[in-house]
Amino acid sequence: MATSIGNNRIRTLSTWVIATLVVTGCTQREQSVATRIAPVPKVASCSEGDHPETALQGQVPAALRASGFNGFNCNLRLSGQFQGEGGGWSGATFKDDAGHTCAFYGTGYVKNALTGAPIERRHSGVAVIDITDPAHPTQTASLITAAMMDPWESLRVNLRRKILVADGSVSLAGGSPYVDLYDISEDCRTPKLLASTEVGTGKDGGQVLPKTQSGHEGSFAPDGQTYYVGDLLNGTYNAIDIADLTKPKLIAHFDMRTAPLAVNTPKHMVVSAEGKLPLLINGTSHGLSLSTDGNRGYFTAVGYADARNAVDPKFKTANGFYVVDTSDVQARKPNPTMKLIATVPVRGGTMSQHALRMTVKGKPFLVFVDEGGAVQGNDLASPPDYLADATAACNAGLSPFPMAHIFDLSDERNPKEVSVLALETHDPGNCNKVLPDLAGLWIFTYGSHYCSVDNRDNATALACAFFNSGIRVFDIRDPVHPKEIAYYNPAGSRRSMPGSIHGMLTTFQSGAPDWCTSRPDFDFDRHMLTAMCMDNGLLAMEFENGVWPMPESSRSEAVD
Numbered sequence: 001m002a003t004s005i006g007n008n009r010i011r012t013l014s015t016w017v018i019a020t021l022v023v024t025g026c027t028q029r030e031q032s033v034a035t036r037i038a039p040v041p042k043v044a045s046c047s048e049g050d051h052p053e054t055a056l057q058g059q060v061p062a063a064l065r066a067s068g069f070n071g072f073n074c075n076l077r078l079s080g081q082f083q084g085e086g087g088g089w090s091g092a093t094f095k096d097d098a099g100h101t102c103a104f105y106g107t108g109y110v111k112n113a114l115t116g117a118p119i120e121r122r123h124s125g126v127a128v129i130d131i132t133d134p135a136h137p138t139q140t141a142s143l144i145t146a147a148m149m150d151p152w153e154s155l156r157v158n159l160r161r162k163i164l165v166a167d168g169s170v171s172l173a174g175g176s177p178y179v180d181l182y183d184i185s186e187d188c189r190t191p192k193l194l195a196s197t198e199v200g201t202g203k204d205g206g207q208v209l210p211k212t213q214s215g216h217e218g219s220f221a222p223d224g225q226t227y228y229v230g231d232l233l234n235g236t237y238n239a240i241d242i243a244d245l246t247k248p249k250l251i252a253h254f255d256m257r258t259a260p261l262a263v264n265t266p267k268h269m270v271v272s273a274e275g276k277l278p279l280l281i282n283g284t285s286h287g288l289s290l291s292t293d294g295n296r297g298y299f300t301a302v303g304y305a306d307a308r309n310a311v312d313p314k315f316k317t318a319n320g321f322y323v324v325d326t327s328d329v330q331a332r333k334p335n336p337t338m339k340l341i342a343t344v345p346v347r348g349g350t351m352s353q354h355a356l357r358m359t360v361k362g363k364p365f366l367v368f369v370d371e372g373g374a375v376q377g378n379d380l381a382s383p384p385d386y387l388a389d390a391t392a393a394c395n396a397g398l399s400p401f402p403m404a405h406i407f408d409l410s411d412e413r414n415p416k417e418v419s420v421l422a423l424e425t426h427d428p429g430n431c432n433k434v435l436p437d438l439a440g441l442w443i444f445t446y447g448s449h450y451c452s453v454d455n456r457d458n459a460t461a462l463a464c465a466f467f468n469s470g471i472r473v474f475d476i477r478d479p480v481h482p483k484e485i486a487y488y489n490p491a492g493s494r495r496s497m498p499g500s501i502h503g504m505l506t507t508f509q510s511g512a513p514d515w516c517t518s519r520p521d522f523d524f525d526r527h528m529l530t531a532m533c534m535d536n537g538l539l540a541m542e543f544e545n546g547v548w549p550m551p552e553s554s555r556s557e558a559v560d
Contacts, residue, residue: 037399039424040474041483046074047544053487056430058423058446058469060489060513062437068492068511072470075486076529076541082129082137083537085121086497090155090450091518091532092164093131094188102188103129103137103540104164105518105532106151107499119498125149126166127538130189134528134540140189145196146178147215153287153354153450154218154229157184159557161224163245164191167215177201177213179227179240179248199229199240199250206241206249213238213250217287217354221294226329228288228297235284237299239329239338252329254338256285256301259322283318286371287354292457294330296412297338298323298366300352303345320345321355321368323412342413346405348374348398356451357409358459360479364409365418367462369451373426374398386442387435394431401426401447404464406479418480421448421462423469437468443507450519454548455556461485461548463520463529468513471520471531471541477552485547490514493535502534522548524555 039057046052053072055061060069084107091105110124111117125144131137147154151166158165162185168176177198182191200209217230227248229238235256242248286300303318321344328336346352349370356367374393390400404421425434425446438445444467453459453476462474462482470489474482492511496503502515518532527549529541 037397037420037422037427039422039427042424043074043484043486045545047077050074050077050544053489056424056433057484058425058466058472059434060437060468062439065437065492065509065512068494069513071491072489073487075543075545075547076471076473076488077544078488078490078539079134079528079542080131080137080540081537082127082139083497083535084127084139084499085123085537086500086503087127087518087532087534087537088150088152088499088501089517090151090153091521091530091538092155092157093521093523093530094157094159094162094164094184096162096188097185098187099132100130100188101132101523102140102184103131103521103530103532103538104143104155104157105129105538106148106155106166108501108504109150112504119504121498124499126151126155128189128191129538131530131538131540134526134542137538137540141191143180143182143191145180145193146176147180147196150176152216154215156218156220156227158220158224160222161245163194163224165218165220165227165242167213167218167227167229169215176215179215179229181242181245181248183245194245195248197248199248200238200253204247204249206251207253209234209236209238209250209253217285219288219290221290221326221330222292223294226294228290230285230288230299232284232286232302237285237288237297237324237338239326239336241332251332252336252338254297254299254324256283259283259301259340259343286352287369289355289357290326291357295325295327296323296341296357297326298355298357300355300368302352304350304372317345317347319347319350319352319370321352321366323409323415342415344407344415346370346417349402349405350374351402353402353449354451356453356456358453358456360459360476365459365479366407366409366415367404367451367453368407369404369448369464370402371447371449373401373403373447387438390435390438391431394428394435397428399426399428400431400435401445402449404448404451404462406476406482408479419482421464421474421482423472423484425469440509441507443505444515449515449517452519452521454522454524455554457557458552458554460550460553461522463522463531465516465518465520465531465533467515467517470513470516470533471529471539473520473529473548475550477550486543488529488539488541490516490533490536490539497535497537500534508535522556524549524553
């Protein structure tokens with residue numbers, strides 16, 4: 001999730017202050033922590049010619065950042081790259097009827113969200129990249145309709161209906177009700193516009209929302225008849241009927257303010273220097289996914305807190321997810337409603353990012369991913385407060401960085417967490433080694449952002465995009481005991497790219513590790529993984545050492 005922070009929060013922190021906090025905090029931690037977060041087992045062996053990590057799992061040490069990070073890889077090697085002008089938050093891939101394979105990824109805003117100053121761009125909007133030959137990616141188009149100018153985290157492909165969709169985000173003049181749909185079936189290299197429509201305003205012929213929709217996230221029902229928008233600003237999940245691809249319309253919405261996780265927690269609001277862009281409200285919406293039949297939604301609930309409050313046993317977290325009955329929407333009942341089935345608070349993290357429903361060996365599971373660790377959202381505080389919160393989290397045996405969690409959904413009214421996909425950087429016992437890496441940083445340091453599986457109906461591997469730690473791939477054939485099998489952490493860029501939100505948020509450091517943010521996509525036929533990192537752009541990576549596909553793996557027919 002991208003954010004807007006006022007200039008008064010953009011500060012630096014000297015290495016000396018960080019070192020003081022780290023040494024003091026970790027000494028206290030060793031006296032008070034009774035349990036530790038256990039990292040997943042590291043990659044067993046890398047391929048010849050790889051460049052394995054030299055420190056902790058997931059770490060890029062301060063010395064490497066200062067000298068210029070040249071990248072790490074293990075069992076994933078780069079086949080091709082398209083840097084372009086850098087990237088934003090989301091991406092997707094698709095193979096069309098003619099055999100072309102395309103990648104789509106959003107880029108940064110045309111104005112700086114902190115200052116309002118225009119950013120000089122040659123190719124704004126969504127980049128369309130032909131990766132039929134992954135060694136030679138080529139940009140073939142830029143999509144610049146209303147929602148595509150800033151799709152934030154909403155860019156999605158539906159394989160069944162062969163369409164590309166995005167909803168307009170809060171950064172577009174304080175809100176955008178647009179939903180854009182493109183046909184990519186015949187030639188994905190030149191998507192054909194089907195609709196660019198204001199939904200929820202009455203102009204679409206559907207329901208009228210109390211406030212203008214400000215999109216942020218999005219996800220399809222698997223049959224491709226419904227697209228759900230996560231409206232972060234207004235705290236709703238909105239169901240958009242796209243049965244007629246040329247006439248999307250709003251037919252239902254789920255108000256997060258009526259849900260239990262939104263109560264009894266501190267309410268915060270941070271605005272940009274222009275005062276236009278609210279950051280987030282405790283208990284609001286973010287990412288989601290739907291069950292295979294479309295009758296269940298898994299909606300994340302954003303929550304955050306100062307770590308010193310989060311460790312208080314009386315603290316009621318607003319962070320977690322809801323299991324929601326979406327069958328009325330799926331069946332197109334008149335005046336459909338979405339009904340809450342279960343509320344699942346998730347402690348030890350903040351800013352719930354997204355939830356992904358999957359099946360492993362016939363059993364239902366959910367991958368739930370935070371965007372912030374057990375600190376104040378990983379981005380609400382200026383550096384001194386962030387380091388204090390990070391230290392407090394370490395002292396309490398919590399990770400200051402976000403990670404993915406796996407829940408058993410066998411009992412949908414009582415989902416059970418069975419594992420976390422922590423790296424060695426997440427282990428509070430390593431805080432004294434990790435926190436010095438964050439000198440001068442105050443937003444999105446280490447930790448996960450987006451995850452995907454190779455096949456939602458037969459998941460064997462999970463890939464996650466990380467801030468600073470690159471693309472990480474895990475064997476989840478045993479969801480209770482996941483293990484890492486590959487990673488690719490690209491070299492740090494020497495210059496800030498005009499389409500990279502990493503640079504726009506003033507956290508870019510020349511030669512330092514990238515923000516890898518888009519959902520990685522598996523390519524079963526070519527044994528590849530595709531992802532977008534903000535400074536490096538599109539990365540097409542090939543698996544090595546036979547780590548994937550596995551004997552149990554199969555081609556995905558997943559639609560989102």
